[in-house]
Amino acid sequence: MKDLQISTRETDVILQELAKTIELPGDVVEFGCYAGDTSVLLAEALKNNPGKWLYLYDSFEGLPEKTIEDQTAAGWRFKAGELKVSPETVAHKFKKLNLPEPVIVKKWFDQLDDSDLPSQISFALLDGDFYQSIKTSFEKVAPRLVSGGIMIVHDYRNAELPGVAKAVDEFLDAHTKEYDFRLSTGLAILIKK
Numbered sequence: 001m002k003d004l005q006i007s008t009r010e011t012d013v014i015l016q017e018l019a020k021t022i023e024l025p026g027d028v029v030e031f032g033c034y035a036g037d038t039s040v041l042l043a044e045a046l047k048n049n050p051g052k053w054l055y056l057y058d059s060f061e062g063l064p065e066k067t068i069e070d071q072t073a074a075g076w077r078f079k080a081g082e083l084k085v086s087p088e089t090v091a092h093k094f095k096k097l098n099l100p101e102p103v104i105v106k107k108w109f110d111q112l113d114d115s116d117l118p119s120q121i122s123f124a125l126l127d128g129d130f131y132q133s134i135k136t137s138f139e140k141v142a143p144r145l146v147s148g149g150i151m152i153v154h155d156y157r158n159a160e161l162p163g164v165a166k167a168v169d170e171f172l173d174a175h176t177k178e179y180d181f182r183l184s185t186g187l188a189i190l191i192k193k
């Protein structure tokens with residue numbers, strides 16, 4: 001079995017925040033689903049809400065190249081191509097658990113266009129690890145996020161992935177008045193006003 005990328009404490013917070021958005025219009029997205037371990041938890045929580053679709057995005061080529069924003073004092077921790085799985089692995093996991101089929105899109109985030117994305121988003125989990133991946137995720141999700149909708153960014157407090165916090169801080173600086181922000185177990189939680 002592959003290592004879990006998100007701790008149980010973190011998934012508890014993610015599911016609590018997801019529950020707060022369940023009555024809102026819009027769908028649920030995960031940018032960087034990897035093997036789908038958190039995706040199935042999102043799907044389980046959405047099971048009784050047939051109007052809400054789950055969209056999963058990943059290159060399924062593993063991580064992209066890093067940029068300078070991702071460099072740590074200790075050097076580079078993660079390599080391009082790491083965390084590569086197939087979309088079939090994710091689809092199989094859903095089938096095995098008898099969960100409704102999600103929309104799985106195999107593309108680099110910056111290649112996603114309107115037809116790949118729901119028109120309204122109520123909840124987003126952003127877990128792309130690198131500066132540019134998180135920045136692009138914001139660009140795709142934020143214009144579609146409904147009022148009261150929530151974006152959660154994983155790894156905000158991860159010293160091995162400094163590009164994540166940089167992308168979040170820049171986004172918040174540019175959109176201060178539009179979002180409430182708080183941290184929980186190192187997750188960045190952005191709530192659209």
Ligand SMILES: C[S@@+](CC[C@H](N)C(=O)[O-])C[C@H]1O[C@@H](n2cnc3c(N)ncnc32)[C@H](O)[C@@H]1O
Binds near residue numbers: 005006035059064
């Ligand atoms: C840490 S893993 C995600 C873990 C997953 N959310 C979970 O809970 O198990 C990061 C994933 O993001 C994907 N990724 C990172 N940057 C990307 C980009 N720019 N475009 C597409 N996929 C990307 C990688 O392929 C990898 O599968």
